Amino acid sequence: MLTEFHPLHTDLPRPCKFTNPFHYEPHPLCLLAAQEVQAYISADDGLRADADRGKMFGVLVVEADGGQLGYLAAYSGLLCGTNDHPFFVPPVFDATQPDGYFKTHEADITAINRRIDGILHSDGYVAATHELAKMKEEHMEMLNDYRRQMSQAKLKREAKRRVAEHITPEDEAAMIRESQFMKAEYKRLKRRCADEAAPVEAKVNGYEDEISALKSGRRQMSDALQRWLFSQYSMLNALGERKDLCAIFVETPQRVPPSGAGDCCAPKLLQYAYLNRMRPVCMAEFWWGASPAGEVRHHLRYYPACRGKCLPILGHMLQGLEVENDGLEPAVTPLLEIVYEDEWIAVVNKPSGMMTVPGLTKGTSVLEEMRQRFPDKPGATPVHRLDMDTSGLIIVALDMETYKKLQAQFAQREVRKRYIALLDGVPDCPVHGEISLPLRSDPLDRPYQKVDSANGKEAVTEYRVIEREGDVTRIALFPHTGRTHQLRVHCAHHDGLGVPIVGDRLYGHPGGRLCLHAEAITFTHPVTGRTMNFERKAEF
Template sequence: MIHFFKQDVSHIALPEKFTYPFHYTPHPLCVLATGEVKEYIAGKKEWQEELATGKMFGVLVVQMPQSTDTGYLAAFSGNLAGKNIHSFFVPPVYDLLQPQGFFKIEEEQISAINQRIDELENSASYLKAKERQKVETAKAQATLNQAKAGLKAAKEARELRRQSSLALSEEEQAGLIRESQYQKAEYKRLEKEWKRQVEELEAEVTRFESEIERMKMERKERSAALQERLFEQFRMLNAKGEVKDLCTIFEETVHKLPPGGAGECALPKLLQYAYFHQLKPLAMAEFWWGDSPKNEVRHHGYYYPSCKGKCEPILQHMLQGLEVDDNPLLDNLHKDTKLEIVFEDEWLLVVNKPAGMLSVPGKADEVDSVYHHLKKLYPNATGPMIVHRLDMATSGLLLVAKTKEVHQHLQEQFEKRSIRKRYVALLDGSLSDIEKTGRISLPLCLNPLDRPRQMVSEEYGKEAITDYQIISVSNGHTRIAFFPLTGRTHQLRMHAAHPKGLGCPIAGDELYGKKAGRLYLHAEYIEFRHPIYGDIICIQKEAEF
């Protein structure tokens, strides 16, 4: 499975440490390997229709055991053309598609249960019994309602007789009582008979539904047992030679259980093969081939970091024993950066946040943020100070309150959408064939399997609305102004990159597009009402790009 480069690579320096898979720039050797894999994929005509729907591929540059020779391994996520094994790519950690394997055999049994459930739910006998129950229940209710109305009318008639007669004889009084008792007894007999008939029909329906429920429970239990047995087959190696199965690995996570498809992504396959064959992993890269998924953002040929939900727990184990690059997001790049204050008075200020600085402290509290800097500058300020946030990669105007009361007042303006903001961005492509102005409305939510990425979801997403205006198009880029009406995480980045938005990522957006020197997104204008004076304050700071 080892491929040696088609061209001489002796002049390319090997990486000093292995790639940090969740935030990286592909090593030159990975770029060359990716080019060769793409060439191979493009030549497989029989795969093109399937690949057009999109698939993640990966490369792993490796060094031969007891040698300085280098080559690379290739892998795909999931399966391809109905198989897990293809000659050019490393095999899966466990081939769940092998015909005689327990997974396929049990999967067929579960499929048979599904078929029986479907047959029973749609059987003529069950549907007829449900319809009879529905019809007879309605008929019973109508009959009893009519009988109740008759009882009421008879009672009212007896009352009229009592009131209209000066004196009823004892015999007449007794007759009215007997009449009332008889009618009530008749109603009880009628009610009992209808109840018996309806219960018989309900029992018949219940027999069907109990069997359906029993089969569904059996399906659920067998599926869970199959998943657990399957995950136990994924015995993941690391560079120390240690082995853990997926169940053990995910026991240490919040959800405890491995998600579906865990262990089948490209990088775990690549590392497993390398360790098993005593190959030294040097660098990795993963890239997308084909159209973007419906809800996520992927662009053909672009590099992407490994996913967090499925891969992060696995890779935390598999990378042990390797020297791995540090997470660049934890570099304290702005420790000595002096914040530019664009506007200030006794009550508030507006700062120009540099790209790469957090707005507020993150998980790694030692990484400086705007909040850290401001607490040093204004030790007597009260309240949270930061009124709204910008992504770490975004630069621009950030509104800050010096008191808790001013903070609350400004937040109310954000909630009422009375604060106006304008961003400027450089898109990685030419948008010359769309309207110069428009509105994007795509509901957004967190992708739970790939934090911090967001996804479009009509079911779970929150309303996200952005107006835009194209400023200019030149040299393969589009300069654009964004006017967000809501403030969702990664809203502008998603609305730019998603196929249902502009379909053109912001330049330098490594989450939804291509990595560059920076994310070319800047908050250049903010307009708000001063909480104390009531004046409209307009602040502008043009982008440096």
């Protein structure tokens, strides 16, 4: 029997359909397999030390060719610097062999990097660039000084014209000649400076032309090596069909595979199962160790496969399997409560599971519902948005002029909102405080948001702990900015409260509804000028 296949001795029932890798709750068989993997990691000091820095692991429950039930295990990328631990499945393609094509050509690219670095730090290049910079500074000072002389001479000529009652033709001609001479002299001075700098510039350009040629060659070699590498990832599916990563990603908007594609847990597990005639039963991925700096990951929590790398790959690899649906379609259309309405605005209480505006998910939205209820108001539009999973109050403008006025209030941060959330644990934080973590989208794993102090947009949330109810905490959240998933990330991230919201399938773990509710909102009526206060208590 293969060393990567680990038998499972259990009477647990098997699922009827294979796991949807992007939306699932771990099957009991996966939980059993994951417990064994976690015990294996804990028992190996070397593996545990490396995994403690943060690593995604995956398990795939399979039926072997003879019908025996077992599981395969995998980790993303490398573990302890290698990808050949016998307990885990091997990579789809091993690019780490020292004498292999990839490493050999990677060494050629590294050699070019060393050549570029050598030129940049060479005595000749450093001396030439310093000499040129000093010369240009001196020339600039010389030219500026002469321009000042020209300006002073011009002022004297203008003063002479103003003071003198009569300027003789000879004096006027002399002043014109002086002006013309100084302009011509300035041009001659510029040419002399350029002629003096030319040999040094040529020397610097010679070095920089060589660097540019090396960089161009390096880029071509790197692109060719990446294409070769991705062509080696020949991904199977349950129908026995093969497709390399280049062919898979050419059909996506990004056109080319991102770095690390094919090295995540799910593709490695499925590839090994197909190669060894095993039938996939169910799958799950869990995080071990510290959270990455910008992302939300919690030790031993289960997470979906990433979308940027894995969605196109698994779209191919899952063909031939009967896969569970994404679980995002509501079983019934939730009801939208209208809390207030007048000629210009409405305030509605959006239920969890309803979109604010139409999207990729099936089901109605606040926008569609309001335009159906107000057929004489075709411009009815929500002024702000709540996530599909979040419930609570939304202002709807019934015409575009009102919409623009309310949008201006949001832009100027004049609208006050209060949210209520249940946290899936007890945060170690003061009763009252403020969270400031800049956010940006994760282009390789939408719709997730990442904390990014360098490139993220300002995101500020005030919070107040209301009460601790056993293992959960009720908390009020006051967003000062309105970034996507701001409250969810600020609660879950280790630099925020460090505890996800109950039911958060993105930043915590799924199970019931997301316990986040926009409970209260205060704004100025865009027509009457009255202060408007609305409140609807959460159902959790």
